[in-house]
Amino acid sequence: MENLSYLFAAYSIIFAAIVVYVMFLWRRQARLDSRLRGLEMQLNEIRDELAGEQPKPLTAASRSLS
């Protein structure tokens, strides 16, 4: 049963480091995903607005034709 504290310390550090790193990656990924979703929604809204304005140049063109 000698030197058990060293054994415990070594394995605790290994698992603590891995768990902390995985949590850090998950949190970072979640933050990035939410920012990506926000940007995608913003981009889609602007694109929809632009698509809604599409008939305007056509009207101008038809006016010049007439």
Next chain:
Amino acid sequence: MGIKAAHWLGVVTLAIMTAAIFMVFVYVPTEAQQGNVQRIFYFHVPCAWAAFAAFALVAISGVFYLWFGHQVWDDLGCAAAEVGMLFCTLVLITGSIWAKPIWGTWWTWDSRLTTTLVLWLLYAGYLTLRAMADEVSQVGRLAAVVGIVAAADVPVIIVSVRLWRTIHPAVIVTRQGSHGLEDPRMIATLLVSLAAFTVLSAWLLMLRFATLRAAARLTNLGRQLALTEAEMADRSAQHVMSSRR
């Protein structure tokens, strides 16, 4: 290769890691000379293996990045360097913890320990370089070169116990050329631990690579948004001009 694959790899990692822990603490016999502290070896060696494999991947992806110039290789190299650093740090820490009761000191300037510390410092430099200049386009090329040069230290660490006089034990392949694990249960435990850390490092690499790709996508979307907003502003300006006419 997405989030689903990463989840499955996480489950596989957990299963093999549980088996490895069981074998290390229950199955494998206690080593006669060193006692229980020798059990550190079953995770210390796989940590070293995972670090070396990750740094080799940094070098390979660095070569591909310099060759093809595709961002994916740069991201892969960065992810591998970070995972390699995690395991290299664990190698140094667990080695020191083992050394204290066996050698009577936390650290000695032995050839294997010193070359491993040099490797850690080289990749610490690599990650610092990336962190300090993440907006500069040149950083990818510079980091690739540093990653390739630093990986040259890995074979030096492996052969260091044969090249120089060292007190570090050569267990996997002894100085006489045979292996130092006599009990087949010790070999089996080491192999399962090696498998566990291989899968674990692949999983961590996948997770880190996914965050880097998401960050790249975020930058790309930000650019697209700026362009679309500029287009929208341009159109509304044109609209005002035409309505004035």
